[in-house]
Amino acid sequence: MxxxxxxxxxxxxxxxxxxxxxxxxxxxxxxxxxxxxxxxxxxxxxxxxxxxxxxxxxxxxxxxxxxSRNSEVIHAGIYYPSSSLKARLCVEGKRQLYRYCQQRSIDHSPLGKLIVATSSDEEEQLSAIHLKAQANGVFDLEQLTQTQVNAREPNVKATSALLSPSTGIIDAxxxxxxxxxxxxxxxxxxxxxxxxxxxxxxxxxxxxxxxxxxxxxxxxxxxxxxxxxxxxxxxxxxxxxxxxxIHYCRGLYFSYTGHSVFHHLIYPVPEKNTVGLGIHATLDMAGQVKFGPDTQYLDTIDYRMPESTHLDAIKSDWVTAIQRYYPALDANKLHPSYAGIRPKLSGPGDPAxxxxxxxxxxxxxxxxxxxxxxxxxxxxxxxxxxxxxxxxxxxxx
Ligand SMILES: Cc1cc2nc3c(=O)[nH]c(=O)nc-3n(C[C@H](O)[C@H](O)[C@H](O)COP(=O)(O)OP(=O)(O)OC[C@H]3O[C@@H](n4cnc5c(N)ncnc54)[C@H](O)[C@@H]3O)c2cc1C
CATH class of the missing domain: 3.50.50.60 (FAD/NAD(P)-binding domain)
Structure with missing residues (x-):
């Protein structure tokens, strides 16, 4: 029109x-x-x-x-403070969104997500995440041992993981x-x-x-x-x-060429004192893997990729972060893809x-x-x- x-x-x-x-x-x-x-x-x-x-x-x-500049993930409602609007509306919205997708034949897949621990310190954090999820009314998380993770995701290195079966993806x-x-x-x-x-x-x-x-x-x-x-x-x-x-917080994505090496979305345990969830792997409905998003506060709305030297430094940091849970990552297959900008009410260093x-x-x-x-x-x-x-x-x- x-x-x-x-x-x-x-x-x-x-x-x-x-x-x-x-x-x-x-x-x-x-x-x-x-x-x-x-x-x-x-x-x-x-x-x-x-x-x-x-x-x-x-x-x-x-x-x-x-x-149209996001991860297209149907979130389970795990991380938000209990009784926050984010927690309540995510858990209820997820339920309604799956039903709506089914009714309207909208492409989506409840493929599940693994939050993976790669050290004993992170295993403790998994337990805290599990409790937080329960406080938000998310009762379907399953704890997986290293063997169970390997059986589901042979390419992923983890000492244990939490499986969120109700996390999924959607064609937004x-x-x-x-x-x-x-x-x-x-x-x-x-x-x-x-x-x-x-x-x-x-x-x-x-x-x-x-x-x-x-x-x-x-x-x-x-x-x-x-x-x-x-x-x-x-x-x-x-x-x-x-x-x-309002604070503009950019998230960059890198696509990973070739067929998907994962069956689930793979999230690291969120790093302490960061505003994002860590550099995670998501899939789209075509099976394409992408990594990201990171977090970078900006003064203006600017979707352009950073200039090449800065981008190379970002990529190098990401390779290190991703290889903690996906050691076989081939850095040559990582390509800058797109950026989205979060409309945040919290500035750098502020609580969410x-x-x-x-x-x-x-x-x-x-x-x-x-x-x-x-x-x-x-x-x-x-x-x-x-x-x-x-x-x-x-x-x-
Ligand atoms: C990097 C990133 C990853 C994310 N990943 C996920 C995810 O996986 N799952 C999830 O659930 N959420 C995710 N989100 C959040 C989700 O994308 C947003 O919460 C959601 O898209 C917000 O929708 P909106 O309609 O409020 O805003 P928008 O999509 O920005 O829509 C606002 C609209 O208002 C219009 N507008 C603005 N000013 C005017 C004006 N003066 N006159 C007329 N029109 C105007 C704009 O043009 C725009 O189209 C992510 C966000 C980001 C940035």
Whole structure:
């Protein structure tokens, strides 16, 4: 739908409607900013509930930012602090996502993950991870001995491991495409190349200024949902003076050429005092292995690969890290692939922050929900996040 929102004819198949004759002042009941996986899941849930809703997206297509620059892992919900939103929504979101994938024939595979210990110190940490998982309601982890690891993964060197059978992988693009289908089947719409440039409160809701392919227009809505990912905090400063800072934390990936040497996702025990999970091996639905992501705080959103000397140094560190659990790694098969950027609410050295999903009860602004710091496991949690947003709305209606 690349046509201008201004020229897009409101009709029975697009419930967002013009509220006056020259149609520069459009109105919708619910306006979602951002067609990433989270905005789409919210719009799908609103559509399921029979609500009139419109999604505006500044890019030419859905999911072009963080939602297509991640590991495509369906996380089990193991590492997050218990009773955090990340833990609760990951565990519930995983359940809903597997069911949705089955119902819609979306490519996915619950191939399981091994968290591998390579020393006695790490074995102690495995026990702590096991307890944390149980506190989060993840009761399916299995402890594996060295022999059991070898039987499952002959290429992996480990003294023991935890198997998470409910960790899996998903084709995130197919998933988002299916959400788009659900939204459009309900006669709601997504408008691309429509960038929100200004937000203002009015007596019955919100007025939003939009740059739609160079054309300035105004959209009024009763409820506004800010699901703008890396840009959500900047948008929030348009309506609030109390917005936490955003920190951009890049994760690089290296692909590994050839057929997969693993049957599961392989994660090392997370290193102490790091913000990531260690350089792990994941597979995509085509069976391609990739390693990463690492963590590097940036001042700006920049997806470019580091320049070659820096990249060589990174690769050398990674080879050492990966060879701890995969000694046969061939460094010549490792190639820089892509980068994603986490929208973090915690800066370097700070303790990890939870998702910040706030409605009127928390921030005091009527008819507004914003979602800040939606880093991992946002893909896994997306359907549960949407359910949570609907609950916040219901509490205020
Ligand atoms: C390296 C990395 C690995 C990850 N791995 C996993 C994983 O394996 N499993 C998992 O569950 N999660 C993972 N995540 C997290 C997951 O990818 C994110 O939580 C999720 O994609 C966030 O979706 P979103 O819709 O909030 O944001 P986005 O996908 O960024 O979508 C936000 C959208 O808002 C739009 N937008 C912004 N500003 C405006 C504006 N002014 N007007 C209109 N539109 C606007 C943007 O263009 C964008 O399309 C990972 C993240 C990273 C960075």
């Amino acid at each position: 690349s046509q201008s929102l201004f020229t897009q004819k409101p009709s029975n198949t697009n419930k967002a409607h013009a509220s006056n004759s020259n149609s520069t002042d459009l109105h919708t009941d619910y306006l979602v900013i951002g067609a990433g996986v989270v905005g789409l899941a919210i719009a799908k849930r609103l559509s399921d509930a029979g609500k009139e809703c419109l999604v505006v997206e500044k890019n030419a297509l859905f999911g072009e930012e963080t939602s 693009h197919q998933y988002m495409l299916s959400l788009v289908g659900d939204i459009e089947d309900a006669a709601n719409a997504i408008v691309y190349k429509a960038e929100v440039t200004h937000i203002e409160q009015h007596s019955q809701g919100w007025t939003v200024a939009i740059n739609n392919q160079g054309e300035a227009l105004t959209l009024r809505c009763r409820w506004l949902i800010n699901a703008a990912g890396l840009h959500a905090n900047a948008l929030a400063t348009m309506y609030s003076s109390d917005v936490p800072a 922050e939870d998702f910040l999903i706030e409605g009127p009860q928390t921030h005091g602004l009527p008819n507004l929900i914003h979602l800040l710091g939606i880093e991992s496991p946002g893909l896994t949690a997306s359907l549960a996040v949407a359910e949570y947003v609907l609950q916040l709305i219901d509490q205020s209606e």
